[in-house]
Amino acid sequence: MKKKTWIALGIISIVLVMISFSVYRQVLAKGPSVKTTEIKQEEISSLLMVPGTVQLQAEQIVYATPDKGELKELLVKEGQTIKKGTVLAxxxxxxxxxxxxxNKIAIESANLKINQMDKKMKELKDKEKTLAEQIGKEEAKKQIAPEQEQLEMEKKLADLDLKQTSLQKNMISKRQAELEIKSTIDGVVLSAKKPDSSSEAGTMAEPIVHIGKLEGMTASGLLSEYDTLKVNSGQKVIIKSDAVQGQEWQGEIMKIAILPQQSQAGIQNGSQAVQYPVTVKISGDTKALKPGFQVIMEIETDKKSATVLPIDAVHDDGDKPYVFIVKNGKAQKQKVKTGITSGERIEILEGIGKGDQVIVNGPDNLKNGLEVTVK
Structure with missing residues (x-):
């Protein structure tokens, strides 16, 4: 009885193995599963990638100025939000x-001289009246004429002295007003530090106060001569930073410089290569960005309608770009001619037509002639 049981179990095991092997062969015969797509007609644009640096749209930097005066009092602290016109120091x-x-003494002295001249001229008028009664008006005028001319000349000189000292007072008042350093913008105090002895001596130093407007930051970069022909004010820009992964910001071209900025390398090599500064206004929440961050500015150019595929569908082994299409249940390698790349899409100029099933994200062992199953 036991012998028959073992025989039955053996037969069942053999049958199960054969069934499993048959199913395994059928699965292999179908080949790996793949996802396909077709070329589509879409509006695309090429992206110009420009390295840039985040900058404050507005800032005020105050350095020690020994020629104007020594710092008496610093009235703001780091992180403080201030308004335009706030006294900083x-x-x-x-x-x-x-x-x-x-100057006060000089003005007082000039006024005393003028008052004295006015008093003498009044006394001279009284003297003229008295003489006129004695010797007549005409003779009286002749006698006091030299003295009157002298007094008038001295009065003019006194008036000029007063005018000069008043001008000096205006100049001094302006210098006195400069003893109060005021904010020229609304913003946040980025740093506030009293200067050390070396900075007061006029050497390279850190600023006493640095104010910046954190809203509406900008990014600046350089364009080549050729690229300036493709970029205009108002064009949309996407800004990305390696320091802030997975986040991007929208931007807009604010300004393209009319005059170029020649690179130092170009000067040393004697070449005429020039670059033009471009400024981009960053919109949205920019709290994650800080002045000085290095970014990539993707400037959208050359919009057009084109036949495209997902960029993952196109391969390149160094010879010519190619794709895999599904034909008669097999993967078939097909060389293509590509155009511009726009984000996750790439333009297809030649090689495949409408209705071709192009494999996207195929398996690593995908090769020409391999049997595949379309999902």
Whole structure:
């Protein structure tokens, strides 16, 4: 009885193995599953990739200015939000204070001289009246004429002294106003630091105050002569940063410089290669971006209608681009001629036609003649 049971179990095992092998061969016969697509007519544009640097749209940098005065008081701190016209710091200038006092004395002296001349001229008029009663008007005028001319000349000189000291006062007032350093923009205090002794001596130094407007930042880069012909103000730009993965910002061309900026390499090599600065306004939430970040600016150019495929469908082994199409259940390698690349799409100029089933994201072992199953 046991013998028959073992025989039955053996037969069942053999049958199961044969069935499994048959199913496995049928699966292999179908080949790997692939996803296909067809060429489509879509509007595309080529992308001009320009390296750039994030910059503040508006900023104010205040350095130590020993010629105007020494820092007396720093009135703002880092991170503070301020309005245009806010007093940032106050300076002191002992020499200017001395000049102010000297100017006050000069003005007072000039006014005293003028008052004295007015008093003498009044006395001379009284003297003329008295003489006129004694010797007549005409004779009286002749006698006091030299003295009157002298007084008039001295009065003119006193008026000129007063005018000169008043002009000096206006100039001093302007210098005095500069002792209060005010903000020229609305923004945030990026740094606020009292200068050390070396900065006051006029050497290279950090700024006392640095203010920036964090909203509406810009990105700047350089365009070649050829690229300037394809780019205009108002064109849309996509901005990406390696520092902030998975995020992008929309932008718009603000300005393309009229004059070129010649590269240092071009100057050294004696070539005439020039580049033109371009400025892009960044829109949206820019909190993740910081001034100085390196970015890539993708500028959309050359819009047109074209037949396209997903870029993952096209392969390149260094000879000529090609795709795999499905024909009679098999993958067939087909060389193609490509045009511009636009995002995740690529233009197909020659090689495949409407209705061809092009394999997208095929398996690693995909090759010419391999049997495949379309999903």
């Amino acid at each position: 106050k300076l002191q200038n002992p020499q200017l204070e001395l000049e102010i006092e000297q």
